Amino acid sequence: MRIAVLSGKGGTGKTLVSVNLAATAKMSIYIDCDVEEPNGYLFFKPEDVQEEAISVKIPKVDNELCNGCRKCIGFCKFNALAYIKDKLIVFDEVCHSCSGCVMLCPEKALSEKEKIIGRVQKGTSDQVAVYTGILNVGEASGIPVIKKLLVENKLKADKHTFIDCPPGSACTVIESIKDADYCILVAEPTLFGVHNLNMVYELVRLFGKQYGVILNKCLEEENPAEKFCLEKNIKILGRIPFDTELGTLNSNAEIAVRKSEKYLDMFSLLLEAVTREV
Amino acid sequence: MKQLLILSGKGGTGKTTIASAFIRLADAKAYADCDVDAPNLHLITGQNSDPIKTDYYGLPKAEINSKSCIECDQCRQGCRFDAISAEKIYKVDPLACEGCGVCKVVCPVDAISLKPAVAGELMMYTNEEKVFSTAQLKMGSGTSGKLVAEVKKQLKSAAVDVELAIIDGSPGIGCPVIASLSGADMVLIVAEPSVSGISDMERIIKTAAKFGTKTAVCVNKFDTNLDNTDKIEVFCEKEGLHFVGKIPFDSEAVKAINNGRTITDINCSSGAAVKEVYNKTMELFNKVVG
Numbered sequence: 260m261r262i263a264v265l266s267g268k269g270g271t272g273k274t275l276v277s278v279n280l281a282a283t284a285k286m287s288i289y290i291d292c293d294v295e296e297p298n299g300y301l302f303f304k305p306e307d308v309q310e311e312a313i314s315v316k317i318p319k320v321d322n323e324l325c326n327g328c329r330k331c332i333g334f335c336k337f338n339a340l341a342y343i344k345d346k347l348i349v350f351d352e353v354c355h356s357c358s359g360c361v362m363l364c365p366e367k368a369l370s371e372k373e374k375i376i377g378r379v380q381k382g383t384s385d386q387v388a389v390y391t392g393i394l395n396v397g398e399a400s401g402i403p404v405i406k407k408l409l410v411e412n413k414l415k416a417d418k419h420t421f422i423d424c425p426p427g428s429a430c431t432v433i434e435s436i437k438d439a440d441y442c443i444l445v446a447e448p449t450l451f452g453v454h455n456l457n458m459v460y461e462l463v464r465l466f467g468k469q470y471g472v473i474l475n476k477c478l479e480e481e482n483p484a485e486k487f488c489l490e491k492n493i494k495i496l497g498r499i500p501f502d503t504e505l506g507t508l509n510s511n512a513e514i515a516v517r518k519s520e521k522y523l524d525m526f527s528l529l530l531e532a533v534t535r536e537v
Numbered sequence: 538m539k540q541l542l543i544l545s546g547k548g549g550t551g552k553t554t555i556a557s558a559f560i561r562l563a564d565a566k567a568y569a570d571c572d573v574d575a576p577n578l579h580l581i582t583g584q585n586s587d588p589i590k591t592d593y594y595g596l597p598k599a600e601i602n603s604k605s606c607i608e609c610d611q612c613r614q615g616c617r618f619d620a621i622s623a624e625k626i627y628k629v630d631p632l633a634c635e636g637c638g639v640c641k642v643v644c645p646v647d648a649i650s651l652k653p654a655v656a657g658e659l660m661m662y663t664n665e666e667k668v669f670s671t672a673q674l675k676m677g678s679g680t681s682g683k684l685v686a687e688v689k690k691q692l693k694s695a696a697v698d699v700e701l702a703i704i705d706g707s708p709g710i711g712c713p714v715i716a717s718l719s720g721a722d723m724v725l726i727v728a729e730p731s732v733s734g735i736s737d738m739e740r741i742i743k744t745a746a747k748f749g750t751k752t753a754v755c756v757n758k759f760d761t762n763l764d765n766t767d768k769i770e771v772f773c774e775k776e777g778l779h780f781v782g783k784i785p786f787d788s789e790a791v792k793a794i795n796n797g798r799t800i801t802d803i804n805c806s807s808g809a810a811v812k813e814v815y816n817k818t819m820e821l822f823n824k825v826v827g
């Protein structure tokens with residue numbers, strides 16, 4: 260069972276939820292697809308970490324062969340090529356690796372080379388297999404890293420798999436939820452929270468996913484996110500109160516369910532609620 | 538126009554809360570929300586008119602005319618984004634298509650065309666004295682960096698004579714952030730005192746450093762973890778970054794936001810603290826641009 264945990268914005272407790280659910284489920288898999296800001300490994304502190312570099316193919320020019328016809332530049336939709344001072348320049352960061360320029364060059368002046376854009380790490384923490392994708396600073400797109408993370412885990416669908424998605428509803432999120440059996444949306448009790456929840460809510464509906472909401476940081480006061488769920492008839496899987504003990508454990512990158520029975524009970528109930536839905 | 542960009546690496550650190558307070562304190566005449574994936578700033582800056590909306594076209598999407606398609610499979614093999622499927626007929630998945638145009642080039646019978654596609658919406662609020670530029674990316678569109686550039690362009694063209702622009706940046710470290718950084722005169726990073734917050738902060742600082750942009754740091758909700766707040770201060774000192782203050786956790790802030798107000802509009806501890814952060818930041822900013 261593959262469960263994607265998402266939220267319209269970072270900082271709502273997406274990592275808190277996915278890390279603690281994975282730790283509660285014990286023999287499980289945790290995949291951190293938030294490759295721009297991977298945080299899950301800080302909590303799990305995995306051991307026996309193996310690392311693999313992730314690369315994409317980008318064009319390399321042979322200036323001896325290039326005659327400056329600029330055909331490649333005309334083709335590139337991403338403005339990743341320019342002809343400056345009698346030389347073809349490739350702007351690596353914006354190249355989308357479509358290979359079109361290589362295919363088109365009449366002089367065969369372009370070939371492809373590998374460029375490392377990030378890495379994938381796997382390790383274990385107790386019985387949880389922890390996968391982390393890390394995008395290198397300065398790179399534009401984490402999609403190839405996410406793809407790699409998810410392809411690796413396709414085969415092990417029998418275990419509880421928790422996918423910590425990137426924030427937002429952009430292409431990276433879609434990549435992360437594509438094969439998920441269930442989506443957990445984590446929402447904050449603010450006006451921002453509702454706005455952001457609405458976006459991921461529309462996203463999971465667009466993809467025809469099953470979904471439910473976990474309300475995080477619940478205060479005594481009125482909760483606009485809860486109101487939203489009731490209005491739209493969205494399943495509320497559970498509530499996590501705003502509590503300083505949990506806040507402190509979390510900000511120190513401790514896994515709450517491994518530190519206290521109280522939170523283990525709380526997340527066991529949440530896990531049950533989720534499993535019942537799938 | 539000089540630009541102060543507010544960034545956080547991770548979302549949810551209170552970046553927008555602080556940006557909105559800055560806008561109020563500076564009585565900013567020009568501001569923008571570059572978080573085009575999840576724009577929130579418009580919720581609390583109290584626009585009283587409707588925005589001018591413009592469709593934003595990202596890259597086109599490929600479309601296959603199944604009448605002329607001879608099912609040669611070339612396009613599917615050529616597409617690096619796995620956007621073409623060949624079940625009953627050859628079809629493009631518009632959510633996966635990046636509009637690179639390779640399939641069109643390889644198709645032997647010219648069955649593929651690239652159709653313009655709306656990828657989001659630009660919004661511009663203006664009145665006699667203020668300009669606010671923002672946008673919403675359409676779900677699943679991948680070209681948010683370009684839309685961020687459009688948001689900034691829209692702001693610039695409407696606010697030519699304005700001296701200071703405050704920009705609420707995008708989260709993460711990828712293409713939208715890189716687009717928000719271009720042209721920024723100074724960056725204020727809103728950090729959160731958690732182990733993950735520190736890790737995100739370090740990554741965004743590295744990204745800003747790549748652009749050589751002057752960077753200052755403040756800590757939000759500092760009292761939720763004093764040890765980590767200390768660590769951030771020490772880190773800044775070591776790296777030669779300007780530390781411009783800390784703001785406490787404040788449940789009043791949640792109330793203010795839920796009522797569509799900024800934290801400086803009400804009398805609260807976070808509002809008072811943000812004023813000091815603002816003063817220090819602007820002092821530095823004026824040195825940088827002056």
Ligand code: SF4
Nearest residue numbers: 325326328329331364
């Ligand atoms: S298409 Fe080939 S020959 Fe022409 S400018 Fe590009 S690299 Fe050079």
Ligand code: SF4
Nearest residue numbers: 335354355357358360
């Ligand atoms: S591979 Fe595609 S994106 Fe990269 S430079 Fe060539 S045409 Fe442009």
Ligand code: SF4
Nearest residue numbers: 616634635637638640
């Ligand atoms: S335009 Fe590019 S991404 Fe889109 S279907 Fe064609 S080859 Fe694939």
Ligand code: SF4
Nearest residue numbers: 606607609610612644
């Ligand atoms: S390349 Fe053209 S003819 Fe061949 S399968 Fe694709 S659309 Fe059909």
